[in-house]
Amino acid sequence: MSKVNILLTGATGYIGGSILQRLLQHPNAQKFEIATLVRDPAKAKILEEKFGVKTTLGSVTDQDKLAALAEGAHxxxxxxxxxxxxDAIHAIRRGLKSRHEKTGDLPHLIHTSGAAIFMDPKNSSNVYSDVELASIEALPPDALHRGIELLVIDADENGGYARTHIVTPTLVYGFGHGPLFDAGVSNPYTMAIQFFVQAALKRGSVGIPPEGAGTWMGVHIDDLADLYVGMIDAILSDPDKVSHGRAGYFIAENGSQGIREVLQSLAEGLFALGRVSTADLVPYAPGEAAQYFGGEGPQFFSTILFSSAVCKGERARREFGWTPKHTSQDILESVKQDVKEYVKKIDGAKRA
Ligand SMILES: NC(=O)c1ccc[n+]([C@@H]2O[C@H](COP(=O)([O-])OP(=O)(O)OC[C@H]3O[C@@H](n4cnc5c(N)ncnc54)[C@H](OP(=O)(O)O)[C@@H]3O)[C@@H](O)[C@H]2O)c1
Incomplete structure (x- = not known):
């Protein structure tokens, strides 16, 4: 039987590394031919030599390289x-189109978006659902991440050369684990923990905006990786059973959590390690948060996380039986552990 060609971008990252780890351990791993695009030559070498993963050196902004890789994948x-x-999505579209035209194959794109698309700084009671598409369709095209999502959907609905699926992770937590992480190839830390710990260490305490913080949904990294693998299995066994295009929207969440509670856990975790002066949250003075979150990126990131992004993910559960094992309470314990691991990394980097 011929192999299934898979292209994974972000193999050295938290989410991509976790998916790749699962694909390498998949019962059908022998049937997969996995290609990746990696920027770091040392990591590319380990991926090739230790894990048997085909790598091409380059950035997702190297459009010709990425388009050629995309053309090679089902x-x-x-x-x-x-x-x-x-740039990356334009290159991927080009590769998908070219594959379809040359071979007649209808390839699949599983795109990773993010629940900041649902961000509501006013913390109102909006709830988005991936089975009530009208709520998602009503998002303005200039909402964060939405422009890229629309390009993905367009490849399917107007281009007709691919089936596209959008996975929208919420606040991902938990430590990335497995041989790829042990080998130092993939990043085991989630973004939110990195930004918040860096800010708290600079300030000496964990801050919260004076007006409070909103509510986010969360998903454990292991459950998120399960969702991608469940989707790939479903696509390979019966592609007609997995929604695509506009309807192919899959929110990954396993419950909601107040950001105040998440920050409280973070403060307790850092206080237990002796890294902040109090286990209490210390409100920011107006405009103060910006100085701890640095420039535009992380500062913007803090705006995202202090807001609300409330959404329900039912499609993956319905279509291919995704069953997350973690609950919304797990995030609070996990954050303390994640903080410990991330502080270890910072200490290690200082010693090196
Ligand atoms: N983590 C979360 O909580 C979360 C939640 C919702 C959505 N998301 C979204 O999920 C996606 C993946 O996030 P993540 O948490 O896995 O991030 P991450 O751990 O920072 O990993 C990012 C990956 O992308 C690679 N990358 C970035 N820019 C690249 C470029 N120009 N060319 C080639 N590779 C590039 C990185 O490679 P290097 O190793 O070379 O840097 C790394 O492999 C992002 O789009 C993010 O916005 C994440």
């Missing part, structure tokens, strides 16, 4: 700067 899992990088 399934593309896109996680590298996926939510925001327009």
């Amino acid at each position: 399934v593309i899992i896109h996680t590298a700067d996926s939510a925001d990088n327009a």
Whole structure:
């Protein structure tokens, strides 16, 4: 039987590394031919030599390289700067189109977006659902990440050369694990923990905006990886059973959590390590948060996380039986553990 060609972007990242780890351990791993695009030559070498993964050196902004890789794949899992990088999605579209025209194959793109698309700084009671598409369709085209999502959907609905699926992770937590992480290839830390710990260490305490913080949904990294693998299995066994295009929207969440509670856990975790002066949250003075979150990126990131992004993910549960094992309470314990691991990394980097 011929192998299934899979292209994964972001193999050295948290989400991409976790998916790749699962694909390498998949019962049908022998049937997969996995290609990746990696920027770091040392990591590319380990991926090739230790894990048998084909790598091409380069950035997702190397459009010709990425388009050629995309043309070679029946399934593309896109996680590298996926939510925001327009160049990458244009290159992937080009590759998908070319594959379809040359071979007649109808390839699949599994695109990774992000629940910041649902961000509501007013913390109102909006709830988005991936089975009530009108709520998602009503998002303005200039909402964060939405422009890229529309390009993905367009490849399917207007281009007709691919089936596209959008996975929208919420606040991902938990430590990335497995041989790829042990080998130092993939990043085991989630973004939110990195930004918040860095800010708290600079300030000496964990801050919260004076007006409070909103509510986010969360998903454990292991459950998120399960969702991608469940989708790939379903696509390979019966592609007609997995929604695509506009309807192919899959929110990954396993419950909601107040950001105040998440920050409280973070403060307790850092206080237990002796890294902040109090286990209490210390409100920011107006405009103060910006100085701890640095420039535009992380500062914007803090705006996202202090807001609300409330959404329900039912499609993956319905269509291929995704069953997350973690609950919304798990995030609070996990954050303390994640903080410990991330502080270890910072200490290690200082010693090196
Ligand atoms: N983590 C979360 O909580 C979360 C939640 C919702 C959505 N998301 C979205 O999920 C996607 C993946 O996030 P993540 O948490 O896995 O991030 P991450 O750990 O920072 O990993 C990012 C990956 O993308 C690669 N990458 C970035 N820019 C690249 C470029 N120009 N060319 C090639 N590779 C590039 C990185 O490669 P290097 O190793 O070379 O840097 C790394 O492999 C992003 O689009 C993010 O916005 C994440």
